[in-house]
Amino acid sequence: MKFDELFEQRSLVASKLKDCIRDMGYTKVSFASKADISRPTLDKLLNGSIDNKSSFDRHLQKILKLLNMTVEDLMLYHSAPVKSATTTVFSKNALVDHEMSDKAKKQYNLLLDVIDLCAIYY
Numbered sequence: 001m002k003f004d005e006l007f008e009q010r011s012l013v014a015s016k017l018k019d020c021i022r023d024m025g026y027t028k029v030s031f032a033s034k035a036d037i038s039r040p041t042l043d044k045l046l047n048g049s050i051d052n053k054s055s056f057d058r059h060l061q062k063i064l065k066l067l068n069m070t071v072e073d074l075m076l077y078h079s080a081p082v083k084s085a086t087t088t089v090f091s092k093n094a095l096v097d098h099e100m101s102d103k104a105k106k107q108y109n110l111l112l113d114v115i116d117l118c119a120i121y122y
Contacts, residue, residue, distance in 0.1 A: 003071050006060060007053045014048035019079035020067055035066045
């Protein structure tokens with residue numbers, strides 16, 4: 001497939017890019033920063049919703065250079081299988097009437113807020 005034909009295949013390119021970025025361990029923010037692309041533009045590329053061909057081409061070239069991939073490499077890319085192993089550990093030593101300290105409650109609530117922010121932005 002030629003580079004000029006990729007714009008017509010935006011949704012397929014988006015799917016392949018998502019897989020590459022995930023498999024290489026990048027977050028959207030870190031990848032956008034390394035590729036010198038704004039986060040909203042990366043989101044448009046990953047959603048297949050970018051509608052300007054010159055912008056698409058320019059940003060895709062940056063991405064391919066960062067990934068050290070050719071057009072053929074990207075289009076033939078197959079995602080690594082996702083391991084979905086869920087392990088739950090229960091302890092018989094847990095205290096029955098344990099209550100967190102005020103400091104621990106504040107830290108826990110802060111951690112929950114950070115997780116909520118991550119869910120919004122990632």
